[in-house]
Amino acid sequence: MSECRIAMRTVAFVIFDALQALDLVGPYEVFAKANQHAPTSGPAPFRYELVVLSADGDHAQSNSGLCFANLLPLDRAPSDIDTLVIAGGSIATLERRQEGDRLTNWLRDRSSQARRIVSVCTGAFVLGAAGLLDGKRATTHWAGCNDLKMRYPLATVVPDAIYVADDKVFTSAGVTAGIDLALALVEQDMGSAVALAVARDLVLYLRRPGGQSQFSANLSAQAHAGERFRDLLNWIAEHPTADLSNDSLSDRAGCSTRNFGRLFKAQTGMTPAVYVELVRLDRAKMLLETTTWPLARLAERAGLATVATLVRVFRRRLGITPEHYRARFRLAPNLAEDASVSASA
DNA sequence: AGGTTGTTCCGCCACC
DNA sequence: AAGGTGGCGGAACAAC
Numbered sequence: 001m002s003e004c005r006i007a008m009r010t011v012a013f014v015i016f017d018a019l020q021a022l023d024l025v026g027p028y029e030v031f032a033k034a035n036q037h038a039p040t041s042g043p044a045p046f047r048y049e050l051v052v053l054s055a056d057g058d059h060a061q062s063n064s065g066l067c068f069a070n071l072l073p074l075d076r077a078p079s080d081i082d083t084l085v086i087a088g089g090s091i092a093t094l095e096r097r098q099e100g101d102r103l104t105n106w107l108r109d110r111s112s113q114a115r116r117i118v119s120v121c122t123g124a125f126v127l128g129a130a131g132l133l134d135g136k137r138a139t140t141h142w143a144g145c146n147d148l149k150m151r152y153p154l155a156t157v158v159p160d161a162i163y164v165a166d167d168k169v170f171t172s173a174g175v176t177a178g179i180d181l182a183l184a185l186v187e188q189d190m191g192s193a194v195a196l197a198v199a200r201d202l203v204l205y206l207r208r209p210g211g212q213s214q215f216s217a218n219l220s221a222q223a224h225a226g227e228r229f230r231d232l233l234n235w236i237a238e239h240p241t242a243d244l245s246n247d248s249l250s251d252r253a254g255c256s257t258r259n260f261g262r263l264f265k266a267q268t269g270m271t272p273a274v275y276v277e278l279v280r281l282d283r284a285k286m287l288l289e290t291t292t293w294p295l296a297r298l299a300e301r302a303g304l305a306t307v308a309t310l311v312r313v314f315r316r317r318l319g320i321t322p323e324h325y326r327a328r329f330r331l332a333p334n335l336a337e338d339a340s341v342s343a344s345a
Numbered sequence: 346a347g348g349t350t351g352t353t354c355c356g357c358c359a360c361c
Numbered sequence: 362a363a364g365g366t367g368g369c370g371g372a373a374c375a376a377c
Contacts, residue, residue, distance in 0.1 A: 259367065
């Protein structure tokens with residue numbers, strides 16, 4: 001009965017001939033699966049409405065031969081797109097055709113209406129062509145980073161990130177990184193518990209081991225942060241065991257404690273303590289996934305000091321205990337062996 | 346478990 | 362005048 005009143009958020013995928021099929025299917029499955037786990041009550045329950053668009057709406061064939069049919073043509077795209085996802089593929093093929101121009105023109109027109117613009121893999125080149133990366137930080141497939149930088153010099157290319165958020169533009173690295181990004185967006189929209197359930201169903205890791213750019217706390221905070229706080233946010237994410245009290249951080253930021261709290265909230269949408277806690281939670285998750293450390297050491301290395309604090313934070317934010325989380329998400333032992341070496345560095 | 350202690354956050358006001 | 366900034370104090374909460 002109540003289901004018919006639940007709000008919808010449109011996620012529109014844009015594809016083209018010679019697309020990379022996984023760039024579409026991976027994120028698509030993540031959003032679809034999120035619908036199954038979405039809360040039915042709460043502050044503002046909603047579901048994702050998924051549509052797939054192409055220039056003429058006929059069909060599109062992937063660069064590996066898979067064919068996608070019954071697509072929606074661009075001129076019949078819904079007017080209220082929440083999240084616009086541009087899949088990657090063979091950009092050279094796209095640009096040889098008229099399809100490329102139609103797509104970039106459409107993007108230029110419609111992008112301002114969407115809440116989020118997302119690219120997967122070489123989809124970043126399509127955003128670049130539409131001018132959407134100008135002045136933004138962005139990433140793409142590792143093999144394309146130099147090319148992207150040369151063709152769109154106004155963009156700041158981040159070569160070693162799994163995904164990058166800058167205001168409303170989210171770009172991800174090669175192929176399956178799009179799945180990680182989609183999962184992070186679901187986490188942002190529907191919370192950790194839903195993301196956790198989706199990851200479990202799809203047998204994904206909620207957070208990839210290695211690399212600082214993976215942190216979801218960082219993702220949601222940096223999305224709206226100005227230049228002034230970006231370095232500080234990254235520094236915090238890389239130093240969860242440091243003294244991250246308001247006093248210490250305001251020193252580092254070069255302003256008073258009072259003003260620091262005010263500016264931080266204005267820039268990131270959360271208070272300093274909340275951000276610090278999320279960063280430490282992320283680190284703890286990663287350590288649970290990749291090590292067999294006893295919880296006491298793990299808590300300490302995550303900046304949470306004691307097991308009691310670790311457990312409290314997990315219960316509060318995820319609704320499960322650290323051991324429970326580890327049982328679900330720990331990497332296979334032989335993988336964990338390698339990962340724990342880099343994690344302790 | 347429950348009290349003590351410390352920290353955070355924010356409204357208020359004053360200063361530049 | 363007005364907007365950014367800093368200090369104070371109390372309520373709320375976390376840590377122990």
